[in-house]
Amino acid sequence: MERVNDITCEKRTYSREFISHEHDFGQLLFPLQGSLDIQTERQEIKLDPDHCFYLPPKLVHHYRSVDRNEFLILDIPMHYLPEDTSSMYTQLDQQWASIRYLLLEEAKSQEGAAALADLTRYITNKLHRSTAPSIDYIHKHFREPIRLETLASLEHYHPAYYSAWFKKKTGKSPKVYISELRLKEAKHLLLSTGWSMSRISEELGFENSSSFTRWFVRWEGTSPQKYRILNNG
Template sequence: MNKAINIQMFYECRGEHSHTYIQIMVPMEQPMTININDQIYKVMPQELCLIPKGMPHECDFSGRILVLNLTEALDEKDKVLLNEPIVVSMRGQILQLVEMIQAELKQNPSSQSIHYLYNYLYSKLLEDHTPPSIRYISKHYDLPITVGQLAEIERYNVTYYNDWFKQQTGVSPGIYLRHTRIEKAKELLINTTFSVTHIAVMVGYSCNSTFTRAFRNVTGMTPKEYRQYIIAETKTAVAQ
């Protein structure tokens, strides 16, 4: 995951506003009360609050706040996390990551390490709050997956599950699975020399033509064209 991130230490948060990006707020010393979409959230110093893009929120708080803004567009699969505010108790790895980000911010605010730490923190939040059926897709995208299987994981009937899934992600289960497979295929096309046919099987397509059609539908290019495009872009970047 490589997202554009803005990380700062603020000393107050006041008034009602919203952002065109996702924001994570961590009060460092005292509790912070935030009104998000007319619901009150109390965020303790050992907690962090994720506020979705475009969601109105209001606070009247003075004190140190670690603020992490995710300013770049997300992949479809990331949007699962972002429908509602999330308040998370910082324990284990999440607490360690926030402490490491804070320490790095003090020593070298422009350090690239902060961005790597934040990317890892974000991936942990995504992992911890993704519904079981969506985690199943992420782990088993190379297998035949039916909507019935996914609905059973969530203990929903298929009709309700389709509606619930679209509410969670903005897309149907079939489209989400396709995007997941194509993202994995893109990684393999970039980082390996496996043939297109081999990669098709690795990401769950038994037929090369079906894989190519799905890949073009998502990216606008065939797998071969995408690989050639990335190679050309890399050569241009190196030459510059």
């Protein structure tokens, strides 16, 4: 079967020796047994059965498995993919576990080409909409200090590459993205509560109200006190 133009869904095993290549299609990998070491220019991943991994087209990667292994692989032709997809390493949550089950059924039957095509379209749409682990982490922890190294490790990126990847993904640097979330929350607290500046600054993870005020003025161009007065009437 010509994988460049046709969907392939099958089980595969991998050798202990590192193999390097790239392909003209996207590839989704589900470990069923064992693990797979995957290296790209920017990432190093040990893929285990609790996770799945998507490799975009034209990405040079090196891979091997040092133990007994079996993987469910979905090769996705370019015309099914949204433009400019990036690699995705994600937890095998309930949705992805359900997708794996459906793909396993398709791999067994190899008869329902239309059903596999529909499932592949669903998967590529999910790949396009999925929230990256580090972005999800930011939304949960933006009130706390966040280190770039922590975010990079969640994506298994080298820190030197993470900021560029993040900006390509969101259109903003991690610092700006986090600051905008904090600013939105600061405005919400200023207008929806009667909290003091000290309490709001503490809620947003600032050392004191003075540092919060300086930060707010730098981003908004006015003090939080004036912002509250001008927008609460």
